[in-house]
Amino acid sequence: MNEVSVNQMQHNRFDHRSALVDCEINVKVSSAILFDVKAICISERSPNPTEVIGPESTTPWDSVDLTASTFDSVTSPLAFSGYPSFSQEQEQPDHAQERLISYEEVQKHTSADDCWVIIEGNIYDITSFLKIHPGGEQAILTEAGKDATEIFSKLHPSDALSTLPQEALIGAVDPTTLPAPEEKVLTEEEERRQAAREEMPDAHQMLLLQDFEYWAEQVLSDTAWSYYRSATDEERSFRENREAFSRYFFRPRILRDMSIGSTETSFLGIPVTMPIFIAPAAMAKLGHPLGEINLTKAAGEYGIVQAISANASCTLEELFNARKDGQPLVFQIYLNKDRSASASLLQKVERLGAKAIIFTVDTLGDSKRTMDVRGKLNATKGAPAPRTPLGVGAAISGYQARDMTWSDIDFIRSNHGGRQADYAPAPLDILYEMRALRPDLFLKTEVMIDGGIRSGADVVKALALGAKAVGLGRPFLYANGTHGQDGCSRVIEILHEEITNTMRNLGASTIQELKPEMVGPAGAWVGANRPLYAPAISGNSSHDQRSRL
Numbered sequence: 001m002n003e004v005s006v007n008q009m010q011h012n013r014f015d016h017r018s019a020l021v022d023c024e025i026n027v028k029v030s031s032a033i034l035f036d037v038k039a040i041c042i043s044e045r046s047p048n049p050t051e052v053i054g055p056e057s058t059t060p061w062d063s064v065d066l067t068a069s070t071f072d073s074v075t076s077p078l079a080f081s082g083y084p085s086f087s088q089e090q091e092q093p094d095h096a097q098e099r100l101i102s103y104e105e106v107q108k109h110t111s112a113d114d115c116w117v118i119i120e121g122n123i124y125d126i127t128s129f130l131k132i133h134p135g136g137e138q139a140i141l142t143e144a145g146k147d148a149t150e151i152f153s154k155l156h157p158s159d160a161l162s163t164l165p166q167e168a169l170i171g172a173v174d175p176t177t178l179p180a181p182e183e184k185v186l187t188e189e190e191e192r193r194q195a196a197r198e199e200m201p202d203a204h205q206m207l208l209l210q211d212f213e214y215w216a217e218q219v220l221s222d223t224a225w226s227y228y229r230s231a232t233d234e235e236r237s238f239r240e241n242r243e244a245f246s247r248y249f250f251r252p253r254i255l256r257d258m259s260i261g262s263t264e265t266s267f268l269g270i271p272v273t274m275p276i277f278i279a280p281a282a283m284a285k286l287g288h289p290l291g292e293i294n295l296t297k298a299a300g301e302y303g304i305v306q307a308i309s310a311n312a313s314c315t316l317e318e319l320f321n322a323r324k325d326g327q328p329l330v331f332q333i334y335l336n337k338d339r340s341a342s343a344s345l346l347q348k349v350e351r352l353g354a355k356a357i358i359f360t361v362d363t364l365g366d367s368k369r370t371m372d373v374r375g376k377l378n379a380t381k382g383a384p385a386p387r388t389p390l391g392v393g394a395a396i397s398g399y400q401a402r403d404m405t406w407s408d409i410d411f412i413r414s415n416h417g418g419r420q421a422d423y424a425p426a427p428l429d430i431l432y433e434m435r436a437l438r439p440d441l442f443l444k445t446e447v448m449i450d451g452g453i454r455s456g457a458d459v460v461k462a463l464a465l466g467a468k469a470v471g472l473g474r475p476f477l478y479a480n481g482t483h484g485q486d487g488c489s490r491v492i493e494i495l496h497e498e499i500t501n502t503m504r505n506l507g508a509s510t511i512q513e514l515k516p517e518m519v520g521p522a523g524a525w526v527g528a529n530r531p532l533y534a535p536a537i538s539g540n541s542s543h544d545q546r547s548r549l
């Protein structure tokens, strides 16, 4: 059997705590996946430092049958929801290719017992799929008998249709029978948002990441804004993520030559122009029709890493094709109820060229995000309300395993965050705790954090405390929603400028010169509040020597 190696970064989320772990994974194509932890990233929520690293054992992930045929039919993750999946490449039934059906006929199939829709000129009988549609039965019934191309492509990766049974495709619509497109009448809400869009400054006029957030609230649909912005019901952890950054202050070094410098570095063995990455966040198409493609292009343009969400709204092929030559992409995965589905997906992203995998493990429980659910309810006003209304988050997570344990993954310890579990500590606090209590961990593994990072100064605080890179989620979603690729690029430019300035003011001309003692808790640094130093162990990492500054 072949043996393939994947360099894996894991987004570990466990016990109301969260971390991202970089691993070198050896995937044994026969029946086991072996892991070997290489790095940790504390995500939105943070792990107890002593629990960050799991046993450095290798663990078989059993019953995984990885054959070429399984992964060839793997669709994009959002379509890959634990339902039987049918490859688009499979031959369509002959009758479907031949049959031209009039629009008038389609319009007759509008009930839960007999439901047809048109998508990109093809007609699908989706009666049997209605009950298991992740977005709910009503979402499709509203489109029954109509051309649903627009709403479908706005919310779904194009290969979502391969989730439908083959026989669902029953023919093509006779184009001569289609009515002339109706002029769209905007609702009051849509008019308000359109007016705001006209007023909105260009991307290059945005000066802070928060400017994108302000405009995102004005111009995004209710569903998009509420889903992107939502956190746990009480918002405690979300606020805490932000507030943590104001608890740490800089101790600048001055009178050093700062005329040259650079933000270049590497993490996970990937050379980058600066140590930030686009955190994996779902459903970018809710904000912009090109979805995650904008993020891929902006990341490629500026030489940073993008982590693709398992629930991306573009297909994997679309995103890997949007790359520049040699552009590194990493992929985030949730463990599927069907373990072999996850294994096939891993094989697929490895084959496409992903440099690392982020493995999210903190979604064993649902998260109460009222804002997301209300946003959905507002957007579907007028339609019969479902008995149990779901937000976008819940709708797209149905396939995730709820029974994942250490026997699936025994090499990691950790958790998610402001969005997932309430009352979890802020990643920055955990990073500081790790630096204080287990500085040796930074020598063994790469640590990354995300959650609440909104400025270059935030980035620099995390780097100085020992993070190899930091991730940003919402700022990229907001900027994508307001300005598409230009917005995502602008976020990177703003961060670059702020990181460079902060580093100069701190007296660090390279990332390697950032030291833990340059950051510490606010107030006088005495007693228990004293600055922290990296352990005096030799090596070439930026944080492995007691600073002589």
Ligand code: HEM
Binding pocket: 078, 079, 080, 081, 117, 124, 126, 133, 134, 135, 136, 139, 140, 143, 148, 151, 152, 155, 156, 160, 161, 162, 163, 164, 223, 376, 379, 380, 391, 392, 395, 396
């Ligand atoms: C075939 C015609 C389909 C139509 C007309 C359709 C329509 C919709 C609509 C209107 C929503 C939004 C629901 C809301 O905002 O409350 C939705 C959500 C969703 N659909 Fe579909 N869908 C179709 C097929 C599929 C297929 C084949 C899949 C594959 C698994 C799928 C997966 C999802 C998911 C994951 C969501 C949740 C995202 C969200 O709530 O925004 N859909 N769908």
Ligand SMILES: Cc1cc2nc3c(=O)[nH]c(=O)nc-3n(C[C@H](O)[C@H](O)[C@H](O)COP(=O)(O)O)c2cc1C
Binding pocket: 011, 043, 044, 227, 228, 229, 241, 279, 280, 281, 282, 309, 310, 311, 312, 332, 360, 419, 450, 451, 452, 453, 471, 472, 473, 474, 475, 477
């Ligand atoms: C709208 C949204 C969707 C997200 N989707 C995912 C996801 O699909 N997978 C995942 O591992 N994390 C997901 N996250 C979490 C992010 O990876 C990241 O941890 C978080 O956004 C960082 O916090 P920040 O948004 O304050 O920067 C999502 C976050 C948001 C806001």
